[in-house]
Amino acid sequence: MDYICPVCGEKLPRSMEHIVPHTEKHIVDAIKKKNPKWAEKDGTCQKCYDHYKKEMGKQ
Ligand SMILES: [Zn+2]
DSSP states (O other), rough: OEEEEETTEEEEEGEEEEEEOGHHHHHHHHHHHHHHTTGGGGGGEHHHHHHHHHHHHHO
């Protein structure tokens, strides 16, 4: 079964889904700011997670 990343729209294998941990609320907030419909339980792909994590590291 495929997983479609709600953040970038890319189709990936379900195993590539990445759930953002509660402890990384700053990342959750950053994703929500750009994707208001997104919820934590939707997850992201590893690429998006890495992207937002890197963005957060700059601030
Ligand atoms: Zn993505």
